[in-house]
Amino acid sequence: MQKEGLSQKAYVPIEEGDTYDPFVPAGESPAEFTLKAVGLGILFGIIFGAANAYLGLRAGLTISTSIPVAVMTVAVFRALAHVGIRGSILETNISQTTGSASSSLASGVIFTLPALFMWGMPPELLQMTLLAMCGGLLGILFMIPLRRFLIEREHGKLPYPEGTACAEVLVANEIGGGRARFVFYGLAGGALFKFLTSWIRVIPGDLHVNIPFLKKGQLGMDLSAALFGVGYILGPRIAAVMVGGGLLSWLVIIPAIAWWGDARTAPLFPETVNLIRDMQPGQIWTRYVRYIGAGAVATAGIITLIRSIPVMVSSFRIGASQLGERVSSGAAAVSRTSNDLPLRVVGIGALAIALVLILVPQVFGAVGGIGIRAVAAVCVVIFAFFFVTVASRIVGLVGVTSNPTSGMTIAALLGTASLFLLFGWTDAMGKAAALTVGCVVAIAASISGDTSQDLKTGFLLGATPRLQQTSELIGVLTSATFVCLTVLALGKGFGFGSEELPAPQATLMKLVIDGVLDQDLPWGLVAIGVGIAFACEILRIPSLPFAVGVYLPVSTMTPIFVGGLIRLWMERTAKNDTVAADRRERGVLLGSGFVGGEGLLGVGIALVAVAKSRRPDGIGTEWLGSEATAMLVGAAAFAVFIAWFFRSVRGNKD
Secondary structure: OOOOOOOHHHOOOOOOOOOOOOOOOOOOOOOOOOHHHHHHHHHHHHHHHHHHHHHHHHHOOOOOOHHHHHHHHHHHHHHHHOOOOOOOHHHHHHHHHHHHHHHHHHHHHHHHOHHHHHOOOOOOHHHHHHHHHHHHHHHHHHHHHHHHHHHHHOOOOOOOHHHHHHHHHHHHHHOOOOOHHHHHHHHHHHHHHHHHHHHOOOOOOEEEEEOOOOOOOEEEEEOOHHHHHHHHHHOHHHHHHHHHHHHHHHHHHHHHHHHHHOOOOOOOOOOOOOOHHHOOHHHHHHHHHHHHHHHHHHHHHHHHHHHOHHHHHHHHHHHHHHHHHHHHHOOOOOOHHHOOOOHHHHHHHHHHHHHHHHHOHHHOOOOOOHHHHHHHHHHHHHHHHHHHHHHHHHHHHHOHHHOOHHHHHHHHHHHHHHHHHHHOOOOHHHHHHHHHHHHHHHHHHHHHHHHHHHHHHHHHHOOOHHHHHHHHHHHHHHHHHHHHHHHHHHHHHHOOOOOOOOOHHHHHHHHHHHHHHHOOOOHHHHHHHHHHHHHHHHOOOOHHHHHHHHHOOHHHHHHHHHHHHHHHHHHHOOOOHHHHHHHHHHHHHHHHHHHHHHHHHHHHHHHHHHHHOOOOOOOOOHHHOOHHHHHHHHHHHHHHHHHHHHHHHHOOOO
């Protein structure tokens, strides 16, 4: 008999003595860990890993790709069914588990390693790959002992929103109503719009307008399908908070600096050449506001961690007890749906990674001396274990998109850099070593959140945990090289810190390390950012997304805000909750496709730039005459794009 969906127990705490009935019972053993499932996961993981790397370097954030990978796998399995090759729902789950690992891997890499390029110490592909593998493997291994508590015992208390949503999507596809076409539509739409703005360049890639009567006040908007899609995925609340931070920077702080500096006759530190009155709004943002934003982001990240201390303490206490239980129970028989990888894999794996960090010189690149590598390895293991525990629980409450990876990385960098300062390791080698610690920790924290969501999906569906954990490990090992190759290609094609790839998170990490080890930050500007973060907390405004808005150009935030507004309108005008949920799912799948399509074409443009030593010239916007006309045409094209999105999400039956 065909099941109608997940059990009602999927959404509520389980009473003591009761058990959860998964979609696939523990007593059944359908095909799960198969070559086609793992192979598709690897393929889609490479695609979305590259796309997320581009998105993160452009906008400073990434998205969860479990759902789009899942629905694309379903589409492939349905196509294969016509030739007699069928796939089970658990195979689809293995595919999305394998594929989603690459996106988290990309987050950690792009958040940190571009800083090495900015210091003039570009890492080799081997070093980047080893760091990515070490961080990814640590994050998965440290999550294994926590699964039984966080996923099983805390079921109904920790919702794991992305993991639950992915399970619902897979079940919905299993019983009918496939939605894979929306991902493919999104891939095509995102790629097409990027082609128009950045390859043939027949329309401008951004809009900007000066605000009358506001000194150097300016608003802008990137014409980006990916950023619009991210806004829809994030939703109106977070999108509004982020654009609020951007408006504060560009309509308040920059005009205030311009007004205050109008009468100055000498450059103001950290600027050493230009007077404020001669600077454009973008220059003021680069030389002054970015430091304010860095102070706000760092403080907001640390505040987030401090507020999570009760969660941390509870997680460690419970994690220790779970570890003790598993050790005492030994190899006692467990059901298929509760079978994890053994603890010896965790212990041996963590030890092996620590030894690799210490003994393999290529991991730290130019950093010499086994002493500094040993200290760095100890910092990696301690911080990674700590933040994996924190991240796994936090994403259970608020989702992957709210995982404070930046704050955790900053805390790890501050701790490591302070320790290095005590040892006198303040030269370029010390900076590089501190950054590599942050890189591994960032990847571990990021991927542990993704692993937690995937294990939640598996728990609801009735998957085998050890097979999912193995899939995550495979996903890390197979995607690491491709993600790092993507980052290298993007860096060579566009340059990190450029208008196309500002690499905001990596720039922030560079500022943190430089500030601690060189002790030459403009602390007055940083202090203003600290004050903004605390003001947000007092006003009960989410400090981290607001701080990110302050730190990034407002032009990046505006398309995110538009996407959030469209989602708000879509859900508010729906006839009922079912229609609202339907619109939300369609929009998320389309938005994920936008990210993938624009990201992949961005990588393609970078590869062309590397091969030809310059970006594609395209036609250019000169055919439109004036800049004003070009911007009007660009705005009209983006409006048509949004109208198509609106029509696709709303559907004919609504």
